[in-house]
Amino acid sequence: MKFNLIILLFLLFIVSCKPDGSSTQEHKAQHLQAIPTKEVVMEGLKRPWSMAFLSDRIALVAEKDGNLLQIDLVSKTKIEITGFPSDLADSLLIDLSKYPKGTNPQSGHGSKKKYNAGLFEIILDPDFENNRWIYVSYVSERDEKFATKVIRGKLIDNRLTEVKTILEVLPYADGLFHFGGGMIFGNDGMLYVTAGERLYGDSLQPAMPIAQDYQDARGKIYRIHSDGSIPEDNPVISDNAVEGIYALGIRASQGLTTDPRTGKIWFSEHGTIQGDELNLLQAGKNYGWPIISTGGYRGGYKPPELDRNFTVPKWSWYKTIAPTGLTFYTGSEFPQWRNNLIIPGLSRGNFWRLTIEDEEILSVEELFVNDRHRTRKAVQSPDGELYILTDENNGKIIRIVNAAK
Amino acid sequence: MKFNLIILLFLLFIVSCKPDGSSTQEHKAQHLQAIPTKEVVMEGLKRPWSMAFLSDRIALVAEKDGNLLQIDLVSKTKIEITGFPSDLADSLLIDLSKYPKGTNPQSGHGSKKKYNAGLFEIILDPDFENNRWIYVSYVSERDEKFATKVIRGKLIDNRLTEVKTILEVLPYADGLFHFGGGMIFGNDGMLYVTAGERLYGDSLQPAMPIAQDYQDARGKIYRIHSDGSIPEDNPVISDNAVEGIYALGIRASQGLTTDPRTGKIWFSEHGTIQGDELNLLQAGKNYGWPIISTGGYRGGYKPPELDRNFTVPKWSWYKTIAPTGLTFYTGSEFPQWRNNLIIPGLSRGNFWRLTIEDEEILSVEELFVNDRHRTRKAVQSPDGELYILTDENNGKIIRIVNAAK
Numbered sequence: 001m002k003f004n005l006i007i008l009l010f011l012l013f014i015v016s017c018k019p020d021g022s023s024t025q026e027h028k029a030q031h032l033q034a035i036p037t038k039e040v041v042m043e044g045l046k047r048p049w050s051m052a053f054l055s056d057r058i059a060l061v062a063e064k065d066g067n068l069l070q071i072d073l074v075s076k077t078k079i080e081i082t083g084f085p086s087d088l089a090d091s092l093l094i095d096l097s098k099y100p101k102g103t104n105p106q107s108g109h110g111s112k113k114k115y116n117a118g119l120f121e122i123i124l125d126p127d128f129e130n131n132r133w134i135y136v137s138y139v140s141e142r143d144e145k146f147a148t149k150v151i152r153g154k155l156i157d158n159r160l161t162e163v164k165t166i167l168e169v170l171p172y173a174d175g176l177f178h179f180g181g182g183m184i185f186g187n188d189g190m191l192y193v194t195a196g197e198r199l200y201g202d203s204l205q206p207a208m209p210i211a212q213d214y215q216d217a218r219g220k221i222y223r224i225h226s227d228g229s230i231p232e233d234n235p236v237i238s239d240n241a242v243e244g245i246y247a248l249g250i251r252a253s254q255g256l257t258t259d260p261r262t263g264k265i266w267f268s269e270h271g272t273i274q275g276d277e278l279n280l281l282q283a284g285k286n287y288g289w290p291i292i293s294t295g296g297y298r299g300g301y302k303p304p305e306l307d308r309n310f311t312v313p314k315w316s317w318y319k320t321i322a323p324t325g326l327t328f329y330t331g332s333e334f335p336q337w338r339n340n341l342i343i344p345g346l347s348r349g350n351f352w353r354l355t356i357e358d359e360e361i362l363s364v365e366e367l368f369v370n371d372r373h374r375t376r377k378a379v380q381s382p383d384g385e386l387y388i389l390t391d392e393n394n395g396k397i398i399r400i401v402n403a404a405k
Numbered sequence: 406m407k408f409n410l411i412i413l414l415f416l417l418f419i420v421s422c423k424p425d426g427s428s429t430q431e432h433k434a435q436h437l438q439a440i441p442t443k444e445v446v447m448e449g450l451k452r453p454w455s456m457a458f459l460s461d462r463i464a465l466v467a468e469k470d471g472n473l474l475q476i477d478l479v480s481k482t483k484i485e486i487t488g489f490p491s492d493l494a495d496s497l498l499i500d501l502s503k504y505p506k507g508t509n510p511q512s513g514h515g516s517k518k519k520y521n522a523g524l525f526e527i528i529l530d531p532d533f534e535n536n537r538w539i540y541v542s543y544v545s546e547r548d549e550k551f552a553t554k555v556i557r558g559k560l561i562d563n564r565l566t567e568v569k570t571i572l573e574v575l576p577y578a579d580g581l582f583h584f585g586g587g588m589i590f591g592n593d594g595m596l597y598v599t600a601g602e603r604l605y606g607d608s609l610q611p612a613m614p615i616a617q618d619y620q621d622a623r624g625k626i627y628r629i630h631s632d633g634s635i636p637e638d639n640p641v642i643s644d645n646a647v648e649g650i651y652a653l654g655i656r657a658s659q660g661l662t663t664d665p666r667t668g669k670i671w672f673s674e675h676g677t678i679q680g681d682e683l684n685l686l687q688a689g690k691n692y693g694w695p696i697i698s699t700g701g702y703r704g705g706y707k708p709p710e711l712d713r714n715f716t717v718p719k720w721s722w723y724k725t726i727a728p729t730g731l732t733f734y735t736g737s738e739f740p741q742w743r744n745n746l747i748i749p750g751l752s753r754g755n756f757w758r759l760t761i762e763d764e765e766i767l768s769v770e771e772l773f774v775n776d777r778h779r780t781r782k783a784v785q786s787p788d789g790e791l792y793i794l795t796d797e798n799n800g801k802i803i804r805i806v807n808a809a810k
Contacts (some may be wrong), residue, residue: 032740033741035767318723318724335438336437336438336439361774362775363771364771366768366770367767369766370765
């Protein structure tokens with residue numbers, strides 16, 4: 001009996017210690033590296049914009065050129081979620097004759113042109129398991145003009161019910177670009193939403209630039225209750241400001257994420273010519289667009305002087321990244337990346353990893369420089385796997401795995 | 406007795422497995438991260454340029470504004486190495502009236518100005534332990550003109566003996582800048598040396614630009630035997646080319662390093678306005694300066710057309726890095742960085758880490774973005790510790806340690 005116990009202990013010892021004991025130092029070093037590799041989980045999506053996990057296996061995916069889908073990542077089956085309001089635009093009809101040269105990338109290409117339009121962000125209520133609320137931002141159409149809108153609805157049998165508009169970014173306006181639409185629930189239970197200024201050409205700015213105009217809802221970040229009502233502890237922007245504004249001076253921000261260690265919210269922002277930014281979201285701050293920018297302006301635009309306090313970005317890029325849906329990484333596949341911020345980009349630099357300590361950025365890594373995709377969103381599944389969505393006509397869901405493991 | 410054995414085995418089991426067994430997953434993840442931190446080992450150096458280790462503790466350090474020193478990194482004692490030839494410049498006297506605006510950063514600051522000058526690279530012979538040869542590149546002076554020169558000498562009792570010039574980059578010329586002076590022994594036992602084109606203002610280029618002129622020794626990379634003789638298997642550049650040229654089209658390259666996995670040599674290169682590069686060194690290749698560049702030119706310079714095959718960089722930066730003495734990292738402090746290329750920079754981006762697979766760059770990380778130093782050189786000690794030298798009047802030797810360990 002005692003002898004058996006000795007053998008048992010020996011076996012236990014050998015088994016428990018094997019991973020370290022049997023490997024050479026070279027192998028150990030190799031094992032500790034992060035060698036991120038892309039695994040295509042699914043393709044054939046219509047420019048997927050956002051993804052919200054119902055479980056490790058089942059996710060809702062919002063397509064910019066398509067629909068809200070419930071996708072099974074294992075069986076690869078798709079179910080369309082119905083019940084959207086009729087104002088959900090499925091295309092943008094743009095009168096290009098209204099746009100002087102440099103104010104629209106399609107300027108001079110004829111008169112009217114049709115573009116796809118649709119959904120942006122899809123997120124779940126923090127208490128989704130009990131209340132089934134989901135939140136979707138999208139392009140709303142009214143008389144051939146467009147605005148960013150946020151609805152919530154109950155997801156029952158693959159259909160939205162009890163749908164309610166909780167934010168509508170007025171005015172309805174022309175133009176293809178810069179709807180914003182990023183959303184996140186903060187640790188305070190409030191819903192934060194980015195609203196773009198809806199311009200492409202800087203020379204179309206009014207005398208008081210949109211993002212600086214307290215009475216224009218565009219170019220702002222909002223903080224609202226999940227039913228759309230305005231929290232009493234929101235910052236005071238000005239007497240006449242649009243309700244719900246939490247921060248201003250926003251051009252085209254699309255991504256928001258919360259640092260799991262501090263609860264602080266970071267957001268990405270696009271510049272016109274370079275000037276892409278990473279910002280820390282703080283109550284009542286003015287992020288300066290278009291008065292200040294780390295980048296340039298189109299069409300020789302010169303912003304007016306405006307005597308306000310502006311908040312500078314925590315990081316900006318020297319080249320155009322077009323940073324979008326970002327996330328802090330807490331999975332186990334890349335322990336080296338624990339709590340790092342992952343920022344995908346639409347433009348040539350497409351996958352960035354930042355080490356952040358409280359409010360200070362320590363390092364900035366560009367990954368996959370030899371394998372670039374137009375990437376819309378980085379998102380983590382409940383079990384900590386890292387996914388990216390590619391902004392392509394044949395859009396993909398890609399899982400990032402560690403080839404060194 | 407048997408009972409004691411059981412207890413012994415138990416203890417063995419507990420002790421052996423503790424690092425893994427006792428730590429939470431959070432702690433494990435933390436431990437796997439790279440949190441590089443700077444530890445100042447020594448300061449008070451005169452713009453140290455290069456460092457060659459005689460042991461883990463003792464190193465030779467070449468100062469740009471000073472001397473060759475033997476330094477004990479533990480006791481912090483310095484011994485000056487003597488025996489240098491009398492042509493070693495200790496200052497550069499520059500007649501600024503010769504330089505039109507934009508051709509020298511000091512243009513218009515009076516007539517003659519004195520700058521410090523001195524040593525660049527210090528490396529040991531691959532068989533140093535037996536033959537005591539060391540190799541030093543430096544600014545050689547003749548009649549108030551200057552050239553890059555390489556000598557070898559035997560290090561005996563803190564003195565260079567049997568000193569021999571093994572490379573002299575003609576012609577002797579005016580000007581402060583771009584001596585090059587980077588050196589490395591390849592795995593083939595040959596000595597590779599970078600020679601800058603010695604210009605600051607691009608508008609001072611002759612009709613046939615220096616780095617493209619086969620008969621001008623400047624703006625080239627050399628491959629020579631350790632006694633200065635020319636290897637028979639060097640590439641043929643042209644009938645009339647300067648002897649020893651291995652590659653051309655070089656502007657101001659200062660750093661060379663060998664990938665320990667492939668034996669391939671990589672070198673850093675400075676552009677004029679941006680255009681900083683990382684290149685793979687290959688026999689007979691023309692790296693294009695100044696005909697092609699990923700950056701711009703000063704003073705409206707337009708390079709002539711020249712019908713040659715140019716080799717493009719493997720990486721270039723969008724901002725000015727001023728990349729210098731680079732090294733592949735193989736130490737144990739940062740197992741995550743195993744075989745990664747470390748590139749320090751003089752300009753604002755000062756510490757970069759690249760993941761390279763054979764000839765392909767996979768990722769590019771900028772480190773210490775919150776703690777910038779003008780960094781001249783990254784070098785690894787025999788026991789794998791990573792050191793950097795700062796290019797400052799109060800120059801420092803800094804050890805990079807992992808705060809996560």
